[in-house]
Amino acid sequence: MSGLSRPRRLPRALTAVVTAAAALGFSAIVAGAAPTTVPPTHLAAVGPVNPDNGFPAWYRDSTGLTVGQCIDPKDPLCGVLPSSMPDPAAPVQFPGNYPMESFYMLASSRIALPGGLNADLVTGLEASFATKTGPAAGQQVTFGRIRIRIDTPNAGHFVVTHPYGVDEFDAPGAGTRAINFTDDVGIANGIFTGALGSRVNPFLTWDTGPVAGPNGDKYLGDPAVPHRVTGSALGTNVFRIDGPNIGGPGVNTVSTDLFTLSGKLARNFGVDAGHPTYTRSSADGGSVDVFATSVPGETVQAHLPGATPTTLKADSSGRYFARLSFTGAPPPTVQVSNVSDSPPTVVTAKVADRVMVTQATFDTTARTLTVRASSSDTARPPALRVTGFGPLDASGQQVFGDVDVPPQEVTVSSDAGGSDSAPVTVDGAASLPNPVMASAGPDQTVRQGQKVTLDATASRNATALAWSQTGGQAVLLGQSGPVATFTAPDQDATLTFRLTAQGPGGPTSDEVTVTVAGLAPPTASVGAERKAYAGDLVTLDASSSDGVDSYSWQQGSGPMVALAGSSTARPSFTMPVSTVPLVFTLTTTGPGGSATATVTVTPEQDILAVTQVSYRSSTHEWRVVGTATAPSPDLVTVRLSAGDTLVGTAAVDSTGAWAVRVKGSLVAPDGSGTVAVTTSRGGTVSDYPVSVSP
Numbered sequence: 001m002s003g004l005s006r007p008r009r010l011p012r013a014l015t016a017v018v019t020a021a022a023a024l025g026f027s028a029i030v031a032g033a034a035p036t037t038v039p040p041t042h043l044a045a046v047g048p049v050n051p052d053n054g055f056p057a058w059y060r061d062s063t064g065l066t067v068g069q070c071i072d073p074k075d076p077l078c079g080v081l082p083s084s085m086p087d088p089a090a091p092v093q094f095p096g097n098y099p100m101e102s103f104y105m106l107a108s109s110r111i112a113l114p115g116g117l118n119a120d121l122v123t124g125l126e127a128s129f130a131t132k133t134g135p136a137a138g139q140q141v142t143f144g145r146i147r148i149r150i151d152t153p154n155a156g157h158f159v160v161t162h163p164y165g166v167d168e169f170d171a172p173g174a175g176t177r178a179i180n181f182t183d184d185v186g187i188a189n190g191i192f193t194g195a196l197g198s199r200v201n202p203f204l205t206w207d208t209g210p211v212a213g214p215n216g217d218k219y220l221g222d223p224a225v226p227h228r229v230t231g232s233a234l235g236t237n238v239f240r241i242d243g244p245n246i247g248g249p250g251v252n253t254v255s256t257d258l259f260t261l262s263g264k265l266a267r268n269f270g271v272d273a274g275h276p277t278y279t280r281s282s283a284d285g286g287s288v289d290v291f292a293t294s295v296p297g298e299t300v301q302a303h304l305p306g307a308t309p310t311t312l313k314a315d316s317s318g319r320y321f322a323r324l325s326f327t328g329a330p331p332p333t334v335q336v337s338n339v340s341d342s343p344p345t346v347v348t349a350k351v352a353d354r355v356m357v358t359q360a361t362f363d364t365t366a367r368t369l370t371v372r373a374s375s376s377d378t379a380r381p382p383a384l385r386v387t388g389f390g391p392l393d394a395s396g397q398q399v400f401g402d403v404d405v406p407p408q409e410v411t412v413s414s415d416a417g418g419s420d421s422a423p424v425t426v427d428g429a430a431s432l433p434n435p436v437m438a439s440a441g442p443d444q445t446v447r448q449g450q451k452v453t454l455d456a457t458a459s460r461n462a463t464a465l466a467w468s469q470t471g472g473q474a475v476l477l478g479q480s481g482p483v484a485t486f487t488a489p490d491q492d493a494t495l496t497f498r499l500t501a502q503g504p505g506g507p508t509s510d511e512v513t514v515t516v517a518g519l520a521p522p523t524a525s526v527g528a529e530r531k532a533y534a535g536d537l538v539t540l541d542a543s544s545s546d547g548v549d550s551y552s553w554q555q556g557s558g559p560m561v562a563l564a565g566s567s568t569a570r571p572s573f574t575m576p577v578s579t580v581p582l583v584f585t586l587t588t589t590g591p592g593g594s595a596t597a598t599v600t601v602t603p604e605q606d607i608l609a610v611t612q613v614s615y616r617s618s619t620h621e622w623r624v625v626g627t628a629t630a631p632s633p634d635l636v637t638v639r640l641s642a643g644d645t646l647v648g649t650a651a652v653d654s655t656g657a658w659a660v661r662v663k664g665s666l667v668a669p670d671g672s673g674t675v676a677v678t679t680s681r682g683g684t685v686s687d688y689p690v691s692v693s694p
Contacts, residue, residue, distance in 0.1 A: 077223070107261045127140070142186055272294065304324050524542065553584055555585075640667070642670040
């Protein structure tokens with residue numbers, strides 16, 4: 001693969017693979033291919049989830065620059081469109097008054113091309129939702145996006161250089177968004193680490209540095225002011241296109257170093273409360289252990305219902321810990337706050353007991369799975385259950401019988417909310433290998449003097465195969481291997497053979513009978529006449545012929561084709577564009593002589609109809625519309641009648657309709673005032689008049 005994509009369906013643009021799932025409602029019509037150059041590193045980290053909206057509090061790039069969401073429509077440096085909010089005058093509130101999409105970073109650039117054409121680049125780290133109905137809890141997704149859309153003036157190879165790499169495209173012709181490429185990486189509900197693998201890294205900033213905003217906030221740039229940027233790991237802080245006539249006739253390079261840039265450096269870093277657990281040994285009370293994480297240097301506090309806050313101890317890696325005491329029953333929740341944030345980030349986490357699996361053993365001989373576990377609540381031990389198997393007894397153990405397939409690990413959960421998983425260790429005897437099975441193949445009826453093949457390839461798990469004859473005139477001396485051959489005797493006979501297979505649990509054997517019938521001429525059976533469209537793969541079939549040792553196919557008439565497998569029972573070829581039938585002759589040869597038969601393959605005609613051919617001079621816009629009857633894939637090509645100048649191409653859709661639309665074309669109607677339209681399936685319409693309007 002050269003790194004370029006040339007799909008067959010080309011209605012208006014090329015098509016390529018998108019990493020975003022189209023079912024989620026994101027862009028899925030793209031053009032292009034894998035990038036030829038990519039940044040050497042990816043984003044470094046993603047922060048804890050913000051409890052106010054369900055999105056990560058921040059993302060950090062490989063240089064250490066950390067950005068948060070910028071979602072305030074009243075902040076002009078955020079670049080949030082008021083139209084994206086249900087009520088832009090009201091405070092942002094999830095989910096009722098919240099944008100459908102927002103950005104940690106958004107950098108875009110546009111190049112105005114001659115003839116009213118445009119080239120657009122969009123790069124960013126986006127937060128959105130998997131549903132189309134609006135913001136909703138549990139539907140949050142984040143992803144890195146690179147989008148390239150170019151109105152091409154003509155067909156050709158185009159190279160696009162931008163801060164996050166170099167992408168190459170083959171455009172089939174002139175047209176609006178003939179290059180239409182979107183690469184979204186990371187989309188998965190609630191899984192925010194996927195965006196770390198996108199090409200969007202590092203984040204861009206103005207080349208003069210971050211922009212200072214109100215309240216001491218800093219921004220990557222001001223989206224209202226196109227500006228030069230810095231940050232590309234490749235040193236390509238530009239949007240450049242190289243390709244034929246991209247800037248007008250003879251101008252093959254256009255570029256800009258101005259970008260519209262938005263994004264806010266993170267000041268709030270949030271907190272991940274982890275999974276708090278409680279321990280108690282008496283009904284009087286116990287303690288809750290809180291293991292939280294954030295960035296280093298934050299002040300993190302925790303408190304139980306009705307209690308005063310406790311500041312967690314911290315280390316240099318961003319881990320925080322505290323043990324909180326309680327009286328009586330275990331508390332249902334604990335509140336963990338990063339008070340360094342403004343306003344403080346507050347997370348309420350459920351408290352559960354701590355479950356520990358101390359044994360998980362599978363015995364292959366006894367077919368038993370033994371599990372032992374305990375809870376940190378020894379005052380009132382909760383019931384424990386093994387997922388997929390059942391409860392443990394009051395002592396915290398159980399032996400599950402009749403187990404043939406153990407899990408790789410077991411998970412034990414408690415009624416108090418805790419759970420733990422542990423790998424299963426295996427004891428006992430090894431599993432037996434699959435037993436050998438001998439298969440000598442089906443019984444056969446052959447003609448005198450015919451070559452006979454005994455086939456044992458359906459045998460299984462054999463380490464050695466040997467053939468012997470057990471009845472009839474001797475024709476087979478000892479042969480080994482999956483295939484044995486002999487020539488049938490020149491008289492009627494019944495021959496029997498035994499296959500012996502060595503292997504696990506063996507040896508084992510199977511028998512096959514070969515009945516030798518009287519000598520008769522072979523038959524040549526080629527079936528009924530066939531019909532095919534141009535481009536179809538046609539397979540001729542003589543497998544029902546009888547008494548045949550060899551096949552020979554010859555083409556007698558019609559456009560000559562390359563016949564693959566011409567000495568086999570089922571040769572094939574690709575149907576050419578033709579109005580003349582193709583005729584093939586088969587000759588079969590066997591002990592009884594030879595036989596011939598012919599088969600004709602008639603071309604099906606792709607009935608092409610053109611219903612509109614128009615050209616608008618003011619916009620240099622072509623519109624050619626029609627239908628075709630051949631099945632997909634079928635490609636329509638429009639050219640000027642007086643020469644071979646391409647106007648455009650389009651794929652025929654599943655209903656048989658097609659439309660070639662080219663805006664800003666460099667091709668105008670010629671002196672003939674007509675076009676020629678053809679299809680890849682052989683359809684042709686010549687000299688169709690062009691309707692020209694101002």
